[in-house]
Amino acid sequence: xxxxxxxxxxxxxxxxxxxxxxxxxxxxxxxxxxxxxxxxxxxxxxxxxxxxxxxxxxxxxxxxxxxxxxxxxxxxxxxxxxxxxxxxxxxxxxxxxxxxxxxxxxxxxxxxxxxxx
Amino acid sequence: xxxxxxxxxxxxxxxxxxxxxxxxxxxxxxxxxxxxxxxxxxxxxxxxxxxxxxxxxxxxxxxxxxxxxxxxxxxxxxxxxxxxxxxxxxxxxxxxxxxxxxxxxxx
Numbered sequence: 051x052x053x054x055x056x057x058x059x060x061x062x063x064x065x066x067x068x069x070x071x072x073x074x075x076x077x078x079x080x081x082x083x084x085x086x087x088x089x090x091x092x093x094x095x096x097x098x099x100x101x102x103x104x105x106x107x108x109x110x111x112x113x114x115x116x117x118x119x120x121x122x123x124x125x126x127x128x129x130x131x132x133x134x135x136x137x138x139x140x141x142x143x144x145x146x147x148x149x150x151x152x153x154x155x156x157x158x159x160x161x162x163x164x165x166x167x
Numbered sequence: 168x169x170x171x172x173x174x175x176x177x178x179x180x181x182x183x184x185x186x187x188x189x190x191x192x193x194x195x196x197x198x199x200x201x202x203x204x205x206x207x208x209x210x211x212x213x214x215x216x217x218x219x220x221x222x223x224x225x226x227x228x229x230x231x232x233x234x235x236x237x238x239x240x241x242x243x244x245x246x247x248x249x250x251x252x253x254x255x256x257x258x259x260x261x262x263x264x265x266x267x268x269x270x271x272x273x274x
Contacts, residue, residue: 085263087211095203095211095254097263109261145210152217153201153256157210 052076052156056146059161064138066165070131072146072158079122080104083151084129086120088142089160096142101129103151114140136165169193169257173266179274186242188269190255195235199259202231202240205268206251214253215240245271 058070070086085100099110101120108120117136122129129146141164147154170193180186190200198218203211213222215231218238228243242249250273255266 094268095205095256095265097256097265100261100263111262151258152199153203153213153215153258154211155213155216155222157212160210 054146054148054156054158056144056158056161059144059163061164061166062136064136064165064167066136067132067134068136068163070133070144070146070161070163071128072130073126073128074148075127077148077156079127079129079148080124081150082148082156084120084122085147085149085154086118086131087145087147087154088140088163089145090139090142099131133163136163138165138167141165168262169196169260169264171255171257171264171266173253173255173269175269176267177270177272179272180245181274182245182247184245184274186245186249186271188240188253188255190233190238190240190266192236192238192257192259196257196259198234199257200231200233200238201256201258202229203254203256204249204251205254211254 053075056072099120101108119132143160145160146158148156172191174189202215205211219231230241252268252270254268
């Protein structure tokens, strides 16, 4: 059974940093594209960043480029999202997700990040 | 970036109704499109991959069609558990982009 468990969400002040983690079981992350998707309160889904199956390629949306960084820990079969210089509009539920290069079929339960001014 | 325009943004329907949701891409995305269902407080669930490939365990009343830039999700006979919000996702090119969502509500 595949399970993704995301954690690390918290209340943080604008300009602060936070690290989200996604612990994966049931699949080998080396075979999967890994991503973070967020959802602001009451709004739709937004893909924000992903790392390729081999870890050689990272993509991100412009608004988080240079502030957020996704990374993998193959020894622990987990991946993370380091978020720096957080802004109020980064407030959202953050989901980790995985797929073999198509629409994500495995998702974490979501972790809430609240950025206050 | 590729814009995914979903319509309608919301609809009211009754159990047993046929429901169709459309997703239009701002440029060609081939068959690189998936559909998700999301219920309040829950993570999205993939229903369909590659335009029309139904996820294992998903009811056959869900189907997807289309190609290129225009795609549809159809529910042939809406059931009580289908009231939710639906999203399309293009994974043809980065950044991957979701449609804005379609909320299916009880009439």
